[in-house]
Amino acid sequence: MIYSFYHVTDVHYYSKKNFACDWRKLPQPSTQICIMKSEEAFKKALEIIENDEETKTVIITGDLTNHGEEYSHNEVRDLLREFTEKGGNPYVFTDTHDYPYFDIYSINEKGEKIPAEHLPEEEVKLMYRPFGRDKAFDTFDDGTTYIAEILPGLYYIALGYEFTSEDKLHSPAFTDELMKWIKMHTEKAKEKGATVICGTHWPIVAPSPAYEIIGKGNTFSNGEARAKELADMGIRLFFSGHTHIQCMKEIVSEKGNKLYSVQTSSLSGFPPKMRKITVDTEKGAADIRTIDMELPDLGMTFTQYAKKGFLGIIEEIPHNMEHDVEAFANTEGGITLPKELILKHPKTVMFLGRKLNGLTYGKVAKFSKKHHGMAEKDYEDIKDKKFVNLLLELVANLYRGNAPYSPDTAEYKMTMGSVKKIEKLLSALHIDIRKILGGFTLSEFVEPLLYNGGLDDDNAQLIL
Ligand SMILES: [Fe+2]
Ligand SMILES: [Fe+2]
Structure with a gap:
């Protein structure tokens, strides 16, 4: 079988309705996320998928909005609805930046940041259920984890986790119960001849030694061991975002089984990218292609524009x-x-x-x-x-x-x-x-x- 689908992550959508002033007159902010272009980037990504004759399936691994603004959530939901109506097949979950964990802001008449109200976490989770969890054939918890047949014979497990650090937002881990649940599903999938892939928001292993230090606590506390367990269960591809780093890593278990950690950078950060994946089960190969996001009227490429904001x-x-x-x-x-x-x-x-x-x-x-x-x-x-x-x-x-x-x-x-x-x-x-x-x-x-x-x-x- 040949399966094609897209991976998009860390959309960090920031609705233009959050601006009380003319956002076009504001200078490009020095931030990692191009908040003024995130709407355009997301629309462009959906358009690329809509126009693809081969596949209209996409997995989106969290941080759908900038910091969880109500306007942003409403617009992302509406765009996903429209995308679905046009034949799109999204599998979405929300994560930290979509919930009331960070200070959220709108921009006042003077172009300054002012505090704004969050949507409650439960409400956010409910909003996106039609674009993921409601299409699942089994769920593990009441939050994020689900398994869905995203293409005939291709099962996608969207994985939730637990935070293990005291500040609640660091060192996520997969519990033993969750691993048992995954194992049960991989065994059933094997009997049916189905292929299983996984996705979660945080990377299962650090993208580089430098990130391990500067991003301490931003990868799984038991990631490498869990990656090897997943490899031994027959899972080969694991998709994530969160670090906003473009990276692919291979983890090999003691039994010689491989898991590829495919980490995609933010759609509207630096570098702004998404991926198209083609899995050929007969050949036992996956072709991973990156798409550099392009937007018109910037006077430069979107990558250069994003780099300017980031290096700022x-x-x-x-x-x-x-x-x-x-x-x-x-x-x-x-x-x-x-x-x-x-x-x-x-x-x-x-x-x-x-x-x-x-x-x-x-x-x-x-x-x-x-x-x-x-x-x-x-x-x-x-x-x-x-x-x-x-x-x-x-x-x-x-x-x-x-x-x-x-x-x-x-x-x-x-x-x-x-x-x-x-x-x-x-x-x-x-x-x-x-x-x-x-x-x-x-x-x-x-x-x-x-x-x-x-x-x-x-x-x-x-x-x-
Ligand atoms: Fe993010
Ligand atoms: Fe994140």
Whole structure:
């Protein structure tokens, strides 16, 4: 059998009705989500599927709205209704950003954010039942988990989970009872010759070592072990969103069974993407294709537009370190480092900011010349480029997946050369960086941001 369907996630739809002013006159906000274009992105995604002769089935794995605004939920529901009426076959569930867990806001006449009211969680869940749970042939709990035959012979399990951390919004886990329920269904599916795939909002394994640290608690606390159990049950494809990172990872159980974790970035974040999947059960293969979202009238590609908004937050870090320590402490710096520590040492922060902003490729290459084997002529053309811009690119690469700096590029050589030198210096000082980086070496942390040596994160032919 050949099955085709789409994967869309983290729509983060923000209704234009939330604006009391003319949103067209507002500057593009520096946010990870293009709130002013999320409506257009979602409509475009549905249009692509509607026009596909091969399939009209789509799984959407949560964060349907920006922060759960009533206007946004109503419009997403209406668009799904319209899509269904035109023959679309959506399988949806809601997740954290759709519920009253985050501060929600509307925009007043002056273009400022003001607090808004949430819809209750139960009401939100009910709204979307016709587009998922009501089409299921079995459900596990009263919330999210269901199993539906999304195409004849293709079963999709939309998985709920439990939070295991004290703050309620971190470290989700699959319970033993849920695993038993999945096993029961995979066995029944096997008897019928059906194929089972899974989806949940959070990624079952971290997309990269860097994410494991910065996104601590944002992946399953028992994910890898559960992924192996699912692989042994015969499940090969597991879809998720949440991190807004484009990534594909292979997990192999001790018995040699594979599970592919297909993580798709946000439809209206950076990079704005969706996927089309074609499973060929006879060949035992899945073809995963990425669609870069495109929107008209932006004066640039939607990916470039989304990157501008996304880097807008991060670009301020080096600038604020040098020129506005208080802003640095109150924004990104204060998230990764204790705010008091930053404010106690403003001169050191400014000094580090100045040094960071003054770094050129040439200086970095000289610093690490013993470790990269390049001669000066190898980086002559790029020696005056600002190294801080490469660092910003690396942050973007964390989200983009496939990174462009392969081991033969000057950027790779000078960055990894510097990392090697720093590792040597740290070890001479008896500093164990693994303790700070959650068990990873600095090389293991940085390399995936330069270059993807594993599965292609966008397009791949997976052997199931
Ligand atoms: Fe999200
Ligand atoms: Fe999320």
